[in-house]
Amino acid sequence: MKQGGISWLLGAALALGSAIAVQATVLDELKVNDQAIIEDRLPRTLGEFGFFLDPAVQTPAWGVHPYELNTPLYSDGAEKLRFIYMPEGTKAEANGEGLLKFPVGSALIKTFAFGEGDKRRLIETRVLLHRADGWIALPYKWNKEQTDALLAIAGARLPITTPGGEEISYRIPNKNQCKECHGLDDEVVLLGPRARNLSAEWLAGFAERGWLDAAPGLAERLPVWADREHTDIEAAARAYLDVNCAHCHRPGAMASNSGLDLRWEQTDPIAIGVLKRPVAAGRGSGGLEFSIVPGDPDNSIMVHRMNSIESGVAMPELGKATVDKDGVAAVERWIAGMDR
């Protein structure tokens, strides 16, 4: 009995010990693989990073924080799941209304999914990794089993049915195309997490938990796209153009030579296209003379190109196989309301 008690105790201690050991292993596995983010190589699978506890349902790992944008980029109606990862013990810095600054070792993760409920399929996950020499952007394509995603450095195409019921050939961008949108002055930059496009609540919560130095107090933010019917149409349209177009149409970016600058903060009417003639639109002009004709959306090149899915005419040039009818409607309404 006594002996038994001792052996029971011993057994319990051993069991506890192994439980602790098991716990430690599990904890390690719950952690993101920092090396995969910062090492100078291209991880072959998304799983190597360990961003998700349960990849199929996108349960984030420890230190991986979900976020949403007030006005998001249109991607053929894909559901987009956005996450930020920062290494343990680090925090982001606010920069006024601009992009939050994330330390080296951080990652931004965006998963694209189509379908509702049981039918939801993860299609691709795009990651931005902050390495010592800057950000690098990589696309990963999900496997059929939905267990992991493989590096798709040259991009891919696959058939998709959009929420609107359109059958499209969906394009996963290649590594260079990632940079075509994320490039500014020859560096890879972030696009989404600008303070002005994040909710005050999220920023405050992020700061409270010690992940952000301080929540910036902002006089204005981009309106929430889903609520656009109830907001000023100019703000909604300009927010849409800022998020969907200005990554290229701004100085230092891919469409700088067009002279069109669609950033939220741009106030010069010609720069945003009002009575501005095209520079290199080619057949994209559709026989029209100006990017924006006040009061006349039908004769505005901007609307014409947003309304097209034809390569060489369609804007944006990448990541779009369907027309964003809501986006077009907002921009049309804004232009229609301008004084002629």
Next chain:
Amino acid sequence: MTKLNLLCATALIAAAMPLAAETHTVAPGGGAQERLQEALILAEPGDEIVLGAGRFELTDGLSLDVDGVTVRGAGMDQTVLDFSNQMDAGEGLLVTSDNVVLREFGVEDSKGDGIKSKGADNIVYYKIRVEWTRGPHPENGAYAIYPVESTNVLVDTVTTIGSSDAGIYVGQSENIIVRNSVAKYNVAGIEIENSYGADVYNNLAVNNTGGILVFDLPDIPKQGGRDVRVFRNIVVDNNTPNFAPEGNIVAEVPTGMGVMVMSHYNVEVFENVFAENATGNILIVGYPNETSDEDYNPLPVNVLITRNIQGRAGYNPAFDGAELLAAAMGGTIPPVTHDGNGTDIVVQDEVPVLSLGFTRPAQPFTEARPGIVDLSGDGSRKPILEPIVLPEAMEAVVKQ
């Protein structure tokens, strides 16, 4: 000390030289899109990507973003990048890195532009063909060869056919040579726009709407286009009806144009051969539209036309009011027309010059005061612009 210096020197040379440049061969056939794009992404500086002979059937735009890479095919007619089934991107091939050489391949039927290089310094296009195979059509891509926002551009021995804007278009760039090339059945054969320093020579511009254009336009980040020499080109029979979509500045180029200078500073047009351009061999004009861009000069300044061979022209002029003028002048207007705008416009070729007598740009034709003018001054002007000199490594490419 000496040893240390030697070590440093070795290290420096090692740093300057590409490490073990490699050749990657890509053949046409199944999966060409992914295989070729992957090669373009994984290339290291100094590498050469060799494209096999045959047709590469592509579904999306290609892009190169690695410095110092050469893409070499088996010849502009032997290796063809076929974009007739392209679904995405604004051009066939996009280059965004420096010191790139594109040579000896063809690009066909891209949905937007043919080859675009943006912010790509020291780029060489050599023995490249870009073509829309159905011939002139308003839904063809805008530019065949399209370097923009770049310093040091060499376009040599290329052929462009069917662009709905310009075959060879160099925009917002500096230090440019376009030579030994053929531009046919484009709206504009060759266009230098909002750029500083270009030599355009030994080219053949035939069957375009307009042969060679030198333009400076408003509301563009880089303005004040200047210092362009157009010489020893053959510019003949550019009478293809303008098929550019409206809204583009080239849609305003009158059909039947040889060389057209719009706005711009310091242009020398000399020793070219002109003939059979129905509107005219040379047209010098101010910017024809209203603009509120206060930094922009809509007038041409310092344009010299001299020592050209001027064949028949002006027999079917296509600009506003030209028909009336031609009728009044016995059916033909002079081969050189100046709209009257600008300063230091000198024409020393021994042909009559028509002035439209405008006193400001964007003036309606009803206010024209046309007449024959003598713009030869004392006849002693000579071209004085310095030849464009490119880095030796770029010139070395075309000697290989």
